[in-house]
Amino acid sequence: MIEDTEISLAAGVGAAILAFGTIVTPIICGKVKQDNLAKKIVGYSENYLRSCLNEYFSKNENDNDLLDFSIGTIKLLKVSNTDEITTVKSEVYGTKTFLPENKKPFTKKFKKKLTMQRARYPEKRKSDGEFFVEKECPSCGATFLPDENECCSYCGYSLHGDSEKWKIKI
The missing domain is CATH 3.10.450 (Nuclear Transport Factor 2; Chain: A,)
Known part of the structure; x- marks a missing residue:
C-alpha cells in the first residue's frame, strides 16, 4: 500500500504505540483512582x-x-x-x-x-x-x-x- 519503507515502518510503529496506549491507559487510571481512594482512609x-x-x-x-x-x-x-x-x-x-x-x-x-x-x-x-x-x-x-x-x-x-x-x- 505505502511504497516508501520508512513511512510504512513509522506508520506501523505509530499504530502499535497507539494500540499499546489504548490498552495501558485505563489500567493506569484505575490504579491511580484506587491509590487516591486509599489515601482518604486514615x-x-x-x-x-x-x-x-x-x-x-x-x-x-x-x-x-x-x-x-x-x-x-x-x-x-x-x-x-x-x-x-x-x-x-x-x-x-x-x-x-x-x-x-x-x-x-x-x-x-x-x-x-x-x-x-x-x-x-x-x-x-x-x-x-x-x-x-x-x-x-x-x-x-x-x-x-x-x-x-x-x-x-x-x-x-x-x-x-x-x-x-x-x-x-x-
Missing part, C-alpha cells in the same frame, strides 16, 4: 483488611463442605469521611474452595459488594456492632493479649490510636 492497610474479611466470612459461612475462603482483590468504589465515621463502599472478589464428602474438591469464584465503617477517631465511636480486632501487637508482633491497662502483656505497648477496627454492613 491508617488504611489492604492486607490487614483482607485478613479481617477472610476471618469474618470464614466464621459466617454455614456450608459444612467449605474448605477454604480466600479474599483476592478489593476494589474501592467510594470513600466518605465525616467528622466521626469513614464509610467505604467496595467490591470484594475471592474464592471458596469446597471439599464435599467422597467427591473431588472444587472452587467457586464470588464477588460481594460491601459497605464498611470505621471510626475516624475510635474514641468517638458511638454505635455498636461487630468489629474486627487487631490480633498482633504492632510493636513486638506477639499475639496481642491486653492486660488490665489495655497494654500488650508482653512488651507493654498501648493501643491508644486503635484505628484499625472495621464494622461490616453487607
Whole structure:
C-alpha cells in the first residue's frame, strides 16, 4: 500500500504505540483512582483488611463442605469521611474452595459488594456492632493479649490510636 519503507515502518510503529496506549491507559487510571481512594482512609492497610474479611466470612459461612475462603482483590468504589465515621463502599472478589464428602474438591469464584465503617477517631465511636480486632501487637508482633491497662502483656505497648477496627454492613 505505502511504497516508501520508512513511512510504512513509522506508520506501523505509530499504530502499535497507539494500540499499546489504548490498552495501558485505563489500567493506569484505575490504579491511580484506587491509590487516591486509599489515601482518604486514615491508617488504611489492604492486607490487614483482607485478613479481617477472610476471618469474618470464614466464621459466617454455614456450608459444612467449605474448605477454604480466600479474599483476592478489593476494589474501592467510594470513600466518605465525616467528622466521626469513614464509610467505604467496595467490591470484594475471592474464592471458596469446597471439599464435599467422597467427591473431588472444587472452587467457586464470588464477588460481594460491601459497605464498611470505621471510626475516624475510635474514641468517638458511638454505635455498636461487630468489629474486627487487631490480633498482633504492632510493636513486638506477639499475639496481642491486653492486660488490665489495655497494654500488650508482653512488651507493654498501648493501643491508644486503635484505628484499625472495621464494622461490616453487607
